[in-house]
Amino acid sequence: MGLGGCIILIAAGAILTFATDWHMQGVNLDLVGVILMIVGLIGVTTFSSIARRRRVVVPPTAPTVIEQERRRDGYGM
Template sequence: MSLGAGIFLFAVGAILAFAVNVSVDWVNLQVIGYILMAAGLVGIILGIVLITRKRTATSTTATGVDPVSGESVRRSVRTEDQI
């Protein structure tokens, strides 16, 4: 779930819990609103955690001499790992 979807669920839940004044016999809209707000809050927290997770970058450099031409050769490789 993305951060935007979590905010959307929280907003819809708040509207159902606090702004809608309709009574339906087979469902309690206020409870549905609270459930959507909780789901939205979980989505917001997960979205923030996924955005701020750490990544590590490793750079490896190898130098050597080309045996044919005698020139110095340098090779650089960068890898990114997710923790």
Template sequence: MTIGGSIALIIVGAILAFAVSFDIAGISIQIIGYILMVGGIIGLIFGLVVAQRRGRATETTRVVDDRDVY
């Protein structure tokens, strides 16, 4: 999950949890909002960790000259 997708989940979850006030029989819209927010936060943390590891990776190239000197 990308960082942008995680932020979108958090936003949609917050809207459902705090701004929507209707109920569907047997389904709590607020609970679905909280679940989406938690999923977005977990995805955001995972995305940031992966991005940080990707930024640390470095590649070192060393050229060795194997010619004999006379």
């Protein structure tokens, strides 16, 4: 599941928990919403930790300086 799926789970859980007043016999929609939000948060943290591990840090290299000999007559380089 990608980052977008996790965000959708969090949004759907928040909608079920805070924005609905439906009552179903045998199903607590508030609890289902909280569970969806928790699963979404776990997914976001897992995704971000995996993405952080995949990054490869390449240290910058110093530029190579090549000195050119000057002409003795003073014209150009």
